[in-house]
Amino acid sequence: MQIIDPHVHVWVNDPAYPWAPDNPNPPAEDASCEMLLEEMARNGTEKTVLVQVIHYKWDNRYAGDCLRKYPDRFEGVCRVDPENPAAADDLSRWVEEYGFRGVRLSPGAGPEGDWFTRPELDRLWRRTRALKVPMCILTVQERLPDLERWIQRYEDVQVCVDHMAWPPVDGTGAAANLLRLARYPEVYVKISGTWAVSQESYPYRDTHAVVRQVYDAFGPERLMWGTDWPLVERKCGYAGALDIVRKELAFLNDADREWILGRTVLRLWPFD
Secondary structure (H helix, E strand, O other): OOOEEEEEOOEOOOOOOOOOOOOOOOOOOOEOHHHHHHHHHHHOOOEEEEEOOHHHOOOOHHHHHHHHHOOOOEEEEEEOOOOOOOHHHHHHHHHHHHOOOOEEEOOOOOHHHHHHHOHHHHHHHHHHHHHOOOEEEOOOHHHHHHHHHHHHHOOOOOEEEHHHHOOOOOOOOOOHHHHHHHHOOOEEEEOOOHHHHOOOOOOOHHHHHHHHHHHHHHOHHHEEOOOOEOHHHHOOHHHHHHHHHHHHOOOOOHHHHHHHHHHHHHHHOOOO
16 A cells, blocks of 8 residues: 655754744754655655645745655645735746645634735635646634635635644534535545544544544545644654554545545645
């Protein structure tokens, strides 16, 4: 079974790659792409998608240099400033010069995320369509109706909802906003980060019901796992994240696991 991790972050403490000026608490320890490759080797992971870490904000050079150094092992998702009028051109530069395949936006729940509803963002969506790269969204359930309006305008753009948009696990039904997006065939979901919303210890069984809802709505062909390395090391570890899919989600069969652990990832990031 081919294992491809679609969600990790990398960084190094190196003056060649300075932290964003407004980063109040940069990490003291490195999470380099070489360290990641060692973790991949220990767990049988063939390839990985690097998602730009917020510590660097819009400076994607370190992840980009990793893509250049190990093109057969990594794909990448960059970040651009969505409030910058030049965001679309910035995306083109990262895609064309460094080989990124995708962009990540993180609209917050409060007024600070209202840029996500502004018409100025249309240019960035148009550029993702022109470049044929995915739009990855890190947000909360409350923002998904805003995302749906963009999806309706750009139904041919592949959209990936990270971490299931942090659904509640208390049975309130608030995941309905996510489930409604299943009607759009180019919407994909990462069933990752369950440790962040669970109220239980590993294997976070109180999250399995909502994962099942997402599975029933989207099907395995549109679901992906993801470790969120190195953040996961403070929780269940890389192998623990992998085993949630391999062993703990009892409703999955072997064919489902093949999709979630690798085949779905290749639909967005073909590593060609």
